Amino acid sequence: MSLLDRPSQTLSSGGMTLRQAWGVVGLLAAAILAWLVFAVWPDWLNAILISKKAFVSAILNGITLAGLYFLVASGFTLIFGLMRNVNLAHGSLYLLGAYIGYEVTNRTGYWLLGVAAGFAVLAIVGVVMQVFVFRRLEGDDLRQTLVSIGISIVAADLMLAVWAGGTYQITTPEWLDGALTLPVITAVRSNGASVFLTYPLYRVVVLAAAIVIGVGLWLMLHKTRVGMMIRAGVDDRAMLQASGVNVHAVFAIVFAVGAGLAGFAGVVGGSALSVAPGEDVRYLLASLVVVIVGGMGSITGAAIGALLIGLAEQIGLVYFPTYGIVLTFVIMVVTLAVRPQGIMGKAR
């Protein structure tokens, strides 16, 4: 920490810059984490952190949960960044996607079809919402938000009417079942044999999907023409419109992608966890906090925010069960106090 306390001095004396200091801190943290994951723990460490298995599982669960949160929140942040539209019905989109995925998977027997349906149907729902509801209230942030609240109330109630209050589990195909043995030794038995950590294959696949989609979104935003328009729209909507771009088409695309991702996440999350009323609020909260922490309108910010919140939630669950939510809350408050626009957000 002493490196961080005196950045200006080290600068003037020709030593490390602040950036390099952060790099060193980051490397040290990475080294400690790598040691924590791969080394066989001494007893005192096991005593502090319950057990290596619990610790590494919490980290892994946190990262995979972060993948799910990222999928939900990236749509939320895209929609907000471009249209200044706080879509508080985003959690409902997640839950609707999950129910649709459940129905399609159950009837056809193909899980992948369920995932595709979750994305496609919700993308259409998103376009319909944008064209028929939000476009009429353009430029009125507050009324858009109020309308989205109204939609979420009605949607939650209608979903309750159709699917009742039960808990559903979307069945994953066989090739996604089973566990993966990771090259992480959790303990050494008395006979000298090492015990390796096993982890559900499905969760690893979810994480991989989230990373692929995240990279894909980033490429779409930064390397394609539509992405360029979207980024231009985030910075200055009026100027984009003035330069002859049909912003309503761009809005519709973004809403389709955002809502579709929420639906996709619904199916994927509904297969890993469960589908039940109330999940909409949970994922809405996650999206809100992820986006507040990460910064509005930034995909990278959503990824960082999701990682922080996912890890905080799972580590909290293991180490201070009834106060876990407070950790999430503290992260949000500290971010707002230090950087009100969020970690990757631009000051407006």
Place this chain on the structure above:
Amino acid sequence: MSLAIATGATTQRNWLEKLGPGHIILGTALVLYPLVASDFFLTQIGGYSLIFGMLGLSLMLLAGYGGMVSLAQITVAGIAAYAIAILGNANSNILGLGWPWWLAVIAAVFAAALASALIGWISVRTEGIYTIMITLAIATATYYFAQQNYAIFNGHSGYAGIRAPAFWGIGWRDAKPFYYLCLGLAALTYAAVLYGSRSTFGMTLQAIRDNPRRMRALGYHVTAHKVFAWLLSGVIAGLAGVLLVWFNGRVSPGTIGVDAAIDVLIIAVIGGLRHPIGPFLGALVVVLMQTFAIDIVGAERFNTLIGMVFLVIVFVSPDGILGLWGRIKPHLAQESLRPGP
């Protein structure tokens, strides 16, 4: 106002004029209401509407005068309700410290005001629409925390067996006294907000709502004014929370859930955010719907109905029922001004 009464008959007429015929008729009607109403109508409709009207009023103060739409009003009220349960006599096995009721009430309202100021201080760091997101996040997080935590909040079941106290020889739990208690506090807060909106602070707050940059340039401490508005709103929400816990006799995470948080917003928006009477109007409409719409649509689909009404109001009249009235009123006036045939 009390000064005006003291200074003789001539000013008394002025005072009455200042109060306006609307307030006098409404006040008389509300005071006489228990003569005609049954106990059910007195508490379940009257008292309940007044309590939720106060909650809506605390939001109206923030949203209407300060331009800060909060979804955490029920959280603030819930903090007061939990404080009453924890400090007073709740017959759950944990806590229930048995403080005298008046001390518990003061502490509860104080805690609510403080919590509200804290929420305000967190959320005023950002502007506009962010407030709604941050307060929703705070409300949801508090709900989950209350549900998970057993040491303070007693988890899922919360606290039960909380009673309104009896003092001055009156059992305030009975229908009529409780109605008058609600009416008294509602009238007090209503008058305070109405008076406050015309005070220097109220004017400054409205000016900040309209143009924060100009006010900052003029040398006003924008953040301090906003946080103070949150504190005042917290006092009102805290009082409503105390009444709510006395009314229900219990408090649980469900009391401060997201549904309840949104209900408060719905009440304020349906009623109208321009004038302090709006939330009370909205509360009456929503409570009446809650009680009687069940016969029409069934208890299960009530949320669809209220959501639809909310959507229609937001689309048709951004200022709620008051806005509708404001639109019709000029037409009526025009009608009477027109020369006859």
